[in-house]
Amino acid sequence: MTTGAEPQKFLGRVEFKRGLEGAITNETRIGYIDGEKGWLVYRGHNIEDLAEHSTFEETSYLIVYGRLPTRAELARWTDRLVPARPIPGYLIDVLRKLPKEAHPMSALRTAVSILGCHDPLADRADIANCERIGVDLIAKMATITGAVMRIRNGEEPIPPDPKLSHAANFLYMCTGKAPDVLSARVMDANLVLHVDHGMNASTFTAMVIASSLSDLYSAICGGIGSLKGPIHGGANEEVMKMLLEVGAPDKAEAWVRTAIQEKRKIPGFGHRVYKAYDPRAKVLGKFSQRITKLYGQERLYQTAKTIEELVVPALGGKGIFPNVDFYSGTIYYSMGFDYAMYTPIFMVGRIPGQVARVMEYLPDNRIFRPRAVYVGDLNVTYVPIEQRG
Numbered sequence: 507m508t509t510g511a512e513p514q515k516f517l518g519r520v521e522f523k524r525g526l527e528g529a530i531t532n533e534t535r536i537g538y539i540d541g542e543k544g545w546l547v548y549r550g551h552n553i554e555d556l557a558e559h560s561t562f563e564e565t566s567y568l569i570v571y572g573r574l575p576t577r578a579e580l581a582r583w584t585d586r587l588v589p590a591r592p593i594p595g596y597l598i599d600v601l602r603k604l605p606k607e608a609h610p611m612s613a614l615r616t617a618v619s620i621l622g623c624h625d626p627l628a629d630r631a632d633i634a635n636c637e638r639i640g641v642d643l644i645a646k647m648a649t650i651t652g653a654v655m656r657i658r659n660g661e662e663p664i665p666p667d668p669k670l671s672h673a674a675n676f677l678y679m680c681t682g683k684a685p686d687v688l689s690a691r692v693m694d695a696n697l698v699l700h701v702d703h704g705m706n707a708s709t710f711t712a713m714v715i716a717s718s719l720s721d722l723y724s725a726i727c728g729g730i731g732s733l734k735g736p737i738h739g740g741a742n743e744e745v746m747k748m749l750l751e752v753g754a755p756d757k758a759e760a761w762v763r764t765a766i767q768e769k770r771k772i773p774g775f776g777h778r779v780y781k782a783y784d785p786r787a788k789v790l791g792k793f794s795q796r797i798t799k800l801y802g803q804e805r806l807y808q809t810a811k812t813i814e815e816l817v818v819p820a821l822g823g824k825g826i827f828p829n830v831d832f833y834s835g836t837i838y839y840s841m842g843f844d845y846a847m848y849t850p851i852f853m854v855g856r857i858p859g860q861v862a863r864v865m866e867y868l869p870d871n872r873i874f875r876p877r878a879v880y881v882g883d884l885n886v887t888y889v890p891i892e893q894r895g
């Protein structure tokens with residue numbers, strides 16, 4: 507029995523948008539997106555500039571500490587990251603025991619949790635401790651990902667090579683071969699492009715967890731869990747399936763025409779924030795052209811480019827342009843990564859952004875506590891179980 511009470515009696519009439527669209531959570535100096543202009547900025551620097559001139563090491567320092575490092579600061583930063591790369595044997599043992607069919611993102615999440623269990627200082631919620639754990643996880647995420655990939659493929663994990671850059675070492679730990687210069691460069695730029703992206707769902711998840719003064723391991727586990735979702739980290743897989751289905755540039759026109767007629771969403775296009783060209787897609791498009799050529803997969807790039815040239819004139823007026831996922835899949839596919847590894851690579855890039863935003867929020871922390879509009883019943887009579895049938 508219910509009263510059917512009107513919800514607005516209790517909360518007042520509340521205007522809200524689902525998914526917290528447009529809600530402001532905090533002030534930040536870390537990053538800025540102007541979706542109308544197609545800008546993405548890290549600490550004041552345009553992303554195109556960073557992707558062209560910077561490295562993952564430099565950009566992660568920039569995002570965490572607020573400015574590009576001097577030569578001496580970069581050397582000290584590298585001297586912290588490199589020794590933090592190896593992962594302990596007990597962690598590799600756990601990764602080996604996971605079911606083969608476990609999603610690699612679930613394995614990443616588990617790995618961070620295990621590291622947290624073994625850290626006796628994990629729960630000290632001060633900024634210095636947060637930074638200590640953050641730096642460790644920025645360094646280790648690539649090693650964890652490499653180990654997860656190799657164990658999945660029935661291969662032995664490869665220990666990090668301290669002589670290689672973060673990106674080159676990541677590829678080395680995945681493939682067992684020191685990468686060529688172009689592949690290392692493209693992976694480096696790709697990680698830079700993924701470092702931060704405003705209050706995206708996974709970064710916000712990490713911040714919400716940390717705002718209860720829980721430990722950073724828990725926050726990053728949550729960040730990984732959120733990124734795992736197919737409408738967050740996994741759209742590039744759909745792009746690859748589309749490109750393989752289309753098969754060749756001369757098949758693109760008929761495919762796109764049908765997709766538009768049927769009002770289907772074309773993977774890798776459109777974005778909640780960008781209503782102009784996603785600047786990350788521009789950079790990745792150029793790298794895709796070079797890397798697909800290197801690996802003999804030019805047709806993939808040409809098919810993607812043709813689709814772009816057909817979709818933009820048709821849908822650009824509605825603000826539909828390629829997003830970051832449109833070309834990233836062609837790069838990973840050419841390099842030989844399985845679809846399931848695409849989102850873990852995203853996480854290797856995104857971890858500095860999550861750490862930086864948690865660290866920025868912590869000194870003036872306030873627990874996140876939004877409300878929901880209650881539209882349910884009130885004063886429902888309790889019926890004893892014997893009488894409920």
Ligand SMILES: CC(C)(COP(=O)(O)OP(=O)(O)OC[C@H]1O[C@@H](n2cnc3c(N)ncnc32)[C@H](O)[C@@H]1OP(=O)(O)O)[C@@H](O)C(=O)NCCC(=O)NCCS
Pocket residue numbers: 737741770771772773774775776777778779821824826829830831
């Ligand atoms: C990213 C995405 C979820 C953003 O969604 P959103 O902000 O809620 O936008 P909407 O779904 O409301 O779309 C607005 C309009 O653009 C159209 N549209 C959006 N994305 C489209 C796409 N990829 N292809 C064709 N049309 C698209 C919608 O059909 C809608 O048209 P309508 O107004 O005529 O109904 C959506 O663009 C999408 O699903 N893209 C494909 C998946 C993808 O690439 N995701 C990765 C994002 S980084």
